[in-house]
Amino acid sequence: MKNILVVDDNEMLCRLACDILRTEGYRAVPALSAAEALRAFEEEEFDLLVTAFQMPGMSGLELARAVRNRSPQFPVIVMTGFEPVECEHVTLWLPKQYLFPNLLEKIRYCLTGAKQESEKTHH
């Protein structure tokens, strides 16, 4: 079962999104801040990071950078209510107003892509 870390300081959204992902057959772990997300990364392995762009303290982009510093190919989806910005650490951007069902599509795309990338690396 693929393990997804969902990060958003909007607790209701974060938990609801996790619940929807679980219904879709994923394992989903909520984190309410980037700091909490980094602690979660220390404790377990994830296949994908879904994070809000703007959060108090460390932003979603800074979190993406921190994660990519550890694992350069790690898939990252950033949810935003603003215009996306150019960032090499983000795999995909997703506007919050069209979050569902688009997030599920993007997750499938990222996980399949990540798998193909990892297969290429191993071969």
Place this chain on the structure above:
Amino acid sequence: MSSAPSPDNSTFIEETTVQPLDATLHGEATREIEAFLRSRIVGQDAALDAVLELYQIFLVGMSPPDRPVGNLLFLGPTGSGKTYVIEVLAEALFGNPHAFIKVDCAEFQEHHEIAKLIGSPPGYIGHMHTQPILTQEALTRWHTEKLKLTLLLFDEVEKASESLWQLMLGILDKASLTLGDNTHVDLSQCLIFLTSNLGASEMSRLAEGGLGFAIQAPIEDAHLDDKIKRTATEAARKKFSPEFMNRLDKVVVFNTLRPDQLEHILELELAKVQRRIAGAVGQSHFTFLCTPEIKQWLLREGTDPKYGARHLKRVIEKNIVYGLANLVATGQVKGGDCVSIGIKSDGGLTFAKIAATVSEESAAAVGSTP
């Protein structure tokens, strides 16, 4: 006061009190499970009665020795709730709707595929690498200190290969299975369910002239249920051998659901979504209400002539849950809000926040309350 035979039936004892007993009563533990099942399953009382009877016998330790706790065959159209009954039973017994072992018989249509179930014998390629599904460890996985019962489901049993049939005959009769590595597995603590769609098309033709769930008004026939039951049982008897049928404790035919029952199922599913939101979000959750029009729309979209109510959950998820999540994501809905969901004439969904407006007078009245 009346006379009654003595225990050895040799003499009549005068002046004995005879107290009538009710053998249909359920114990407290069974009644709790019954209440849970009846609150979540609609229109399938025969299935619940059969399950509860076997469970009660198991609880008092009177299940037959060296046999499974019970062998039940569920017949009925796709989407009539055969597997759902087992999921709800698992939730009632173990707090987890997935706490049962499912053997999808469609995956065992070839003779060699039986290795997936019992493991390969020594010497065969894959021995040591093929992890059997039916190990003793797997059977006891969900056992608790209080309840040592396993729910085992053979889904779409009519699709099983001859080798699986032979294996099942042994399991149903002796509660015993020998794995590829000669390990013995005891299934005497198993409540075994077999599901099949056999006779589904004939049953639906009888009820509605179509497949699956009843959308239209049911045909007026007092004996319709009996006819449907006979049709399904006949189809099973034609397909399955007498030795297989003789090993079953009960054959239950699932009813084709009436429109009022479908409406009840919809209400249960919507309540489940509300519980999910509350469970996921906690105290700061929001509530939602659905208008009668959107409920009718969900029923139309979610009940399919071929797949019954199977799509209902999906339709609710895609239209109600995703919509609510998007409202939360964009900050339009916050904890404590109440959202009303309706439908426009063109078929689009509408979401509106219901705000309780308080007039100045009533606010002042509240303010002056000590």
